[in-house]
Amino acid sequence: GAGVSQSPSNKVTEKGKDVELRCDPISGHTALYWYRQSLGQGLEFLIYFQGNSAPDKSGLPSDRFSAERTGGSVSTLTIQRTQQEDSAVYLCASSLTAGAENEQFFGPGTRLTVL
Amino acid sequence: AQSVAQPEDQVNVAEGNPLTVKCTYSVSGNPYLFWYVQYPNRGLQFLLKYITGDNLVKGSYGFEAEFNKSQTSFHLKKPSALVSDSALYFCAVRDGLGGYQKVTFGIGTKLQVIP
Numbered sequence: 528g529a530g531v532s533q534s535p536s537n538k539v540t541e542k543g544k545d546v547e548l549r550c551d552p553i554s555g556h557t558a559l560y561w562y563r564q565s566l567g568q569g570l571e572f573l574i575y576f577q578g579n580s581a582p583d584k585s586g587l588p589s590d591r592f593s594a595e596r597t598g599g600s601v602s603t604l605t606i607q608r609t610q611q612e613d614s615a616v617y618l619c620a621s622s623l624t625a626g627a628e629n630e631q632f633f634g635p636g637t638r639l640t641v642l
Numbered sequence: 643a644q645s646v647a648q649p650e651d652q653v654n655v656a657e658g659n660p661l662t663v664k665c666t667y668s669v670s671g672n673p674y675l676f677w678y679v680q681y682p683n684r685g686l687q688f689l690l691k692y693i694t695g696d697n698l699v700k701g702s703y704g705f706e707a708e709f710n711k712s713q714t715s716f717h718l719k720k721p722s723a724l725v726s727d728s729a730l731y732f733c734a735v736r737d738g739l740g741g742y743q744k745v746t747f748g749i750g751t752k753l754q755v756i757p
Contacts, residue, residue: 531685549645556741567749568749569747569748569749569750570677570686570732571731571742575742575744577742578684579669581675582742583742583744585744600671601684618685618686620685620686625741625742626741626742627674627736627737627738627739627740627741627742627743628674628693628738629692630676630688630691631688633678633685633686634685635683635684635685636684636685
């Protein structure tokens with residue numbers, strides 16, 4: 528069965544450029560999450576989607592970060608005017624529902640490098 | 643506010659010996675506890691969870707974890723370590739208040755199994 532997929536797997540960009548990261552969750556999973564993983568920093572929560580709406584955007588670090596989800600499926604995380612401190616691995620996860628008892632299924636991540 | 647502590651950055655164990663990766667937590671309500679494993683250049687993979695019931699939880703790849711309410715701990719264990727168990731392990735907690743609750747991850751513990 529298909530798991531969570533993310534694209535691209537690697538992205539190198541220049542400071543100031545915009546980037547889009549894509550996540551394709553497991554079919555039927557209503558909850559979708561974005562995290563950022565930096566070396567030695569663990570996982571930093573960014574945003575949570577239930578269907579197409581985002582009830583919890585509290586982790587987005589600045590207004591340069593935005594995300595959307597369409598058709599209750601694919602999600603795109605956009606970073607505008609990238610900065611070097613945005614360099615990290617961006618992980619997407621989905622779960623059957625947002626219930627606290629449900630484990631999350633993670634994609635392989637997108638490694639973003641801002642030069 | 644909820645939190646997770648993984649007090650050891652790295653755990654080294656000889657192949658065939660028992661292993662323990664420590665986790666303690668703090669949460670307002672009932673804790674829902676999870677362990678995930680991350681292999682190099684991969685996303686996180688669910689290992690096991692405690693929601694309610696038996697304090698000893700068994701999961702994938704021969705791993706188990708014991709929920710200890712009085713010590714607010716959820717240590718991950720395996721009776722006999724394999725070299726292939728070498729990876730980064732994350733403990734996570736959610737508050738079991740119902741509905742959506744944010745996940746808090748620990749910073750991870752690197753497990754090194756020595757042949």
